[in-house]
Amino acid sequence: MHEYATARLLVETVLREAARRSTKSVTEVHLVIGNLTFLSTEQLQSSYDLIAKGTPVEGSRLIVKENEGVVECDGCGYRGPLNTFSDASFLFIIPSLCCPRCGNTAKIVAGRECMVTKIRMEV
Numbered sequence: 001m002h003e004y005a006t007a008r009l010l011v012e013t014v015l016r017e018a019a020r021r022s023t024k025s026v027t028e029v030h031l032v033i034g035n036l037t038f039l040s041t042e043q044l045q046s047s048y049d050l051i052a053k054g055t056p057v058e059g060s061r062l063i064v065k066e067n068e069g070v071v072e073c074d075g076c077g078y079r080g081p082l083n084t085f086s087d088a089s090f091l092f093i094i095p096s097l098c099c100p101r102c103g104n105t106a107k108i109v110a111g112r113e114c115m116v117t118k119i120r121m122e123v
Helices: 002-020 041-052
Strands: 025-034 061-067 070-072 079-081 107-110 114-122
Touching: 002 025, 002 041, 002 114, 041 061
Parallel strands: 025 061
Antiparallel strands: 025 114, 070 079, 070 107
């Protein structure tokens, strides 16, 4: 469950920033995650709430925006959404690293990010 580890790092990051600014409490944390991180927003929220208990982050709203995965192909110049496929033996959709246009190997250029974009605090 990498959501717990991600939430722990997230709360630690927010606490450092709150201490640096001498704030009383954190009211909102805005986070952008790419869908290729395979983070569950529900599990991330639950872990965040658990880890934040007893800290200035407790009770803050975690606002998550999900970004779609994007690939780029050096062969044909395609840049856009990647193809995915389902397999009954897996519990999630698997991304394909083949270019949807020409079939060459494509590189991921977006969708793996996980970053705090804004923190709202009470001073």
